[in-house]
Amino acid sequence: MIDPDADRPVYKQLVDLVHEQIERGRLGPDQRLPAESDYVEMHGISRDSERRAMGVLRAEGLIVTTNRGSRVRAGRQRSVVQIGDCDVVTARMPSEPERRQLGVKEGVPIFVVERSGGERELLPGDRTEIRGESFGG
Amino acid sequence: MIDPDADRPVYKQLVDLVHEQIERGRLGPDQRLPAESDYVEMHGISRDSERRAMGVLRAEGLIVTTNRGSRVRAGRQRSVVQIGDCDVVTARMPSEPERRQLGVKEGVPIFVVERSGGERELLPGDRTEIRGESFGG
DNA sequence: ACGTATTTGTACGTATGTATC
DNA sequence: AGATACATACGTACAAATACG
Numbered sequence: 001m002i003d004p005d006a007d008r009p010v011y012k013q014l015v016d017l018v019h020e021q022i023e024r025g026r027l028g029p030d031q032r033l034p035a036e037s038d039y040v041e042m043h044g045i046s047r048d049s050e051r052r053a054m055g056v057l058r059a060e061g062l063i064v065t066t067n068r069g070s071r072v073r074a075g076r077q078r079s080v081v082q083i084g085d086c087d088v089v090t091a092r093m094p095s096e097p098e099r100r101q102l103g104v105k106e107g108v109p110i111f112v113v114e115r116s117g118g119e120r121e122l123l124p125g126d127r128t129e130i131r132g133e134s135f136g137g
Numbered sequence: 138m139i140d141p142d143a144d145r146p147v148y149k150q151l152v153d154l155v156h157e158q159i160e161r162g163r164l165g166p167d168q169r170l171p172a173e174s175d176y177v178e179m180h181g182i183s184r185d186s187e188r189r190a191m192g193v194l195r196a197e198g199l200i201v202t203t204n205r206g207s208r209v210r211a212g213r214q215r216s217v218v219q220i221g222d223c224d225v226v227t228a229r230m231p232s233e234p235e236r237r238q239l240g241v242k243e244g245v246p247i248f249v250v251e252r253s254g255g256e257r258e259l260l261p262g263d264r265t266e267i268r269g270e271s272f273g274g
Numbered sequence: 275a276c277g278t279a280t281t282t283g284t285a286c287g288t289a290t291g292t293a294t295c
Numbered sequence: 296a297g298a299t300a301c302a303t304a305c306g307t308a309c310a311a312a313t314a315c316g
Contacts, residue, residue: 009304010304012233035281047306051283056233060230060231065282066281067282067283067311067312068312068313068314069280078227083220083267083268083269085269088268090267092246093246095197096152106196108229108230109262111228129225129226131223132269132270133222133269141285146283147284148285182285182286183286183287189284202301203300205293207301
């Protein structure tokens, strides 16, 4: 139950609740979440609080929202990128144009690979794994 | 100028504006941004729109907000983590408990390093660089 | 092709709480 | 104590995208 008088803010209580439901499998991959209005009515909270909660879940990369509702983000196949001795990988959140360019959704970080040659690659964080160069095949 | 009748939403126009100011150096690292109320008065927008914009900038990792205002996030020293042949690195956004545990702020992704031995390390994305194991020293 | 229902997006207002200076 | 600034949370209204009959 969500308690408006608790110390923890209402919207964070809803975040916790959805976290639990996803962890326990009550909400599976690709499964549709209740609509904003459903949460509002279910818990007697404002739409504002509900939307904040969904905003957090999006920012964490747990859900994906479209104009037709929110879904639990499904795991995806990752491609493997090898890095060598002198290559450096960092990670950060993309700007909106970068998101569009790479085709990543909100809540997904990107890898920045700086090759020893000086080239710079941006890679989607949810479809990429970084591995050390395998010298032994 | 922010145009409420433009196609682009007011809050995104403000995001663009701050992006530009940071890129052009009008807002430098660690520099204080105007207060919420300043933006509201400057551009004749609602606090709601202003806060959305700041929320986006936080989520992108561009600014850090405290109860005393927002600042441009400053670059930090990064420690280097080596990965070997069979180690795998992924990146994702942390949950709130993970953020606290690692001491990272909103908008900062984390690295997940899975060592060939099976150990799993979580590392702050803004203070870590990943390198391939250097075999030649 | 069109209208309607559903659902999220944007945007305004207001009030109160909390932390910092 | 007072001023400042952000955080939370309620309200309202209309716009835009999508799905359906």
